[in-house]
Amino acid sequence: MKRKVGIVVVLLLIVIFAILAFRWIKHRIEYAITDAVFVKADELSNVGFQKVSGKVIKLYKNMGDRVSKGEVIAQIDPTDYELNLQNIQAKIESLKAQREQLEIQLKRVSEELVANYSISTLSAGEVEKKRQSLESQLAQVQAQLELAKKDRDRYKNLLEKGVIPKRTYEEAETRYSVLKDQAESIRRSLEELNLSYKKSLEGVKLSRISFLKEKELISQIEALNKEIESLKKQEELVKNYLENTKLTAPFDGIVAKKYVSVGDVVSPGMPVYAIVKPDSMYVDVLLEESKLKGVEKGCKAYIRLDAYPDKVFEGVVEEISPASAATFALVPRDVSAGEFTKVVQRIPVKIRITKGDMSLLRVGMGGEVEIQRKR
Template identity: 30%
Template sequence: MTIKKLQALNNNTAVETVAEAAPASLDAGKAPRIVEAAAPALEEKPARKRGGRSLLLGATALVLIAAGAYYGHDYWTVGRFHISTDDAYVKADNSTIAPKVSGYLAEVLVMDNETVKAGQPLARIDDRDFKAALDQAKADVAAAEAIVNAKQASLDIQQSTIAAARATLDVDRANETFAEQNNKRYSNLATSGYAPVQTAQQAASQIAAAQAAIVRDSASLDAAIKQVDLLNAELAQAKAALARSQAVQHQAELNLSYATITAPVDGTVGNRTLRVGQYVQAGTQLMSVVPTTSAYVIANYKETQLTDVRAGQPVDIEVDMFPGRTYHGHVDSLAPASGQEFALLPPDNATGNFTKVVQRIPVRIVLDGDAAANGDLRPGMSVQPSIDTKNDRS
């Protein structure tokens, strides 16, 4: 009953409103008919709104269910097997360029960010001092070689002296034999009276002279033989001096070659700090050569993420510098220890209060195909690798 009264009240209000708004020229009997026709239309609008809202809610629910099913299926079949992190960076084995000798820079042959090849000259140090040192070393080698040759000649002469001494000794022994034979012969003749006693005595004295000559020449032979040992020692000493001079010459040649600083690997020049006329010390860093074509990725994964990570697993790599582009690689190896083990001051958890912190293990990722060869990835870039562990999960 109350509802009907409210409806009647609403209808009367609508009639009055329309009647007041109608022009005065209209008949009084026509206005109620207009109101009676408009009143049902006002009642139909809330019902239509409720129907449209229900349809929209239903469609939204269906879309949410479909999206949830899609992403749920994707996670269950693919997503849960992909291990990703944003704590990853491109790395390369940079070569630090430092001179091996000290001196003043005469030439700088490369500019910043210039691409170089292995063996290409990068800079030259003034080499006049090194050339002078090499000339001196060559002269020392020549002098040492002359001494060696002289010692070798002396040794050869000594061998001839020994041969002559032996021949002289053979003559002395022959003279001794002849003197003994003469002594025997003249002694018999003197005894029988056919030769004077003086002749027999002379023959006997010749034996003594021959024996003395043998002793003398034997001593000379021994001395000549011992002289060979001395000459051999002097020859060895001369050869050692020659070897030392040759080593000094070789070092001088190396120092001269070190005056030209070359690139050890293919790469790009960076961090160049040298200038012409600058005095550089051996071992001072002058620049770096970055091998951009052999870059790799170091990803610091949480230890809880590495349960199923193995070497050889495929990796998709997204690079912050190239949005929308995906590079491919594979897991090369896992570090033997967490990052804090190699820190300058590793934490000592045996003292004080302990707060457990999830550790991170560096994972080395090698790029596949031409991903590294084209040189797009530069050391230090931030990347987001995602390791596919599906085939290695039990």
């Protein structure tokens, strides 16, 4: 009786073992299973001050803290940049004041010069016309004076011979004297006009010299404008530097690491925080090439992480690398000498998590994955 019971127990154990072995084999056929699993993130960024350097005076976040895009998470001492900005702004205001004074002076000089130049030019033109008229009159009077002189001389000879009365000679003498005085008067007027004409020309010359002064004022204003423009560009640059003394988060995420402490001196590009975007996390699987059969994009996957063995995360195959992980090794294997040892290659497979508590994930976690093969 005992023997029969023993046989039954053995047979039952064999059946149970066979069923378990069948299920295990069937599961291995239907699923590609591996423990080469790593949690990674598409958006894991080392953030730091990109354009400025200095001493860190504030760190607003610690490891594990959540951050929002654009939120200030750290700051370096802005004193030097603030002083530089104040100096530049003071120079700009000083140059603007100088430019304003020059513009007032230019306006006054321009108005005076335009008026003086117009008057001097007009006066010179009028004097020239009068001089030409007097010269014409003088020429006529001199011609008449020549005739009067000849008449006087002729009448004088005739008077001495007793041919004409004395009165006729006196009339010729009087006419000659009048014309002579008239010619002399015209000459004096011409001299006065010539003097006035020279003064008018001198006024025009002085006006032209003053116009050169106006041009010089314009050049000085233009030089100030260029200097002010250059300082404004410097001002914008320093403002940008000043703005960059505050470090902001590039996206919503969680602080994964803090690299510096308050009081540390950082340089441009030096990392201050590492920030990870939780919803960008995925599972990176290094799947043996012998298990790749039936694994395609869209295949369902089940992930168990070592940190949470009782929790199952669901996902889907998003990418399958076209090359093995060894292809990108820093020191690739050298098989040129003919020495070769067969090594199973691993193919990177990216799995996007579709179901599970993403807040539990941490970059670098390991575990096990089962990928359901397509038939």
